[in-house]
Amino acid sequence: MNVNPSKLTLVKTLLMGIEGKGMLVKGVLDPLVIIRTHLKCSTFRQTLMMIKIDLAYNVILKRPLL
Numbered sequence: 001m002n003v004n005p006s007k008l009t010l011v012k013t014l015l016m017g018i019e020g021k022g023m024l025v026k027g028v029l030d031p032l033v034i035i036r037t038h039l040k041c042s043t044f045r046q047t048l049m050m051i052k053i054d055l056a057y058n059v060i061l062k063r064p065l066l
Contacts, residue, residue: 003029008050015051026050 008027016022029048034041 003050013049015049023051023053026052 005027008029011025011028013025014022015025027050029050030045031048032043033046034043036042
């Protein structure tokens with residue numbers, strides 16, 4: 001997402017993966033999300049956790065930009 005680290009709120013949270021290994025969260029971002037159709041528009045805040053990890057299944061699916 002190319003987010004400036006100064007925009008992140010630092011947290012001390014351990015995120016647990018499917019295989020049971022934990023990874024540290026680099027920070028939390030609360031962007032304003034706008035979903036729009038031709039008839040309606042909704043706006044809300046969504047909390048996103050930023051982590052740094054190489055995802056092996058992206059290579060298997062041949063979709064490196066997932």
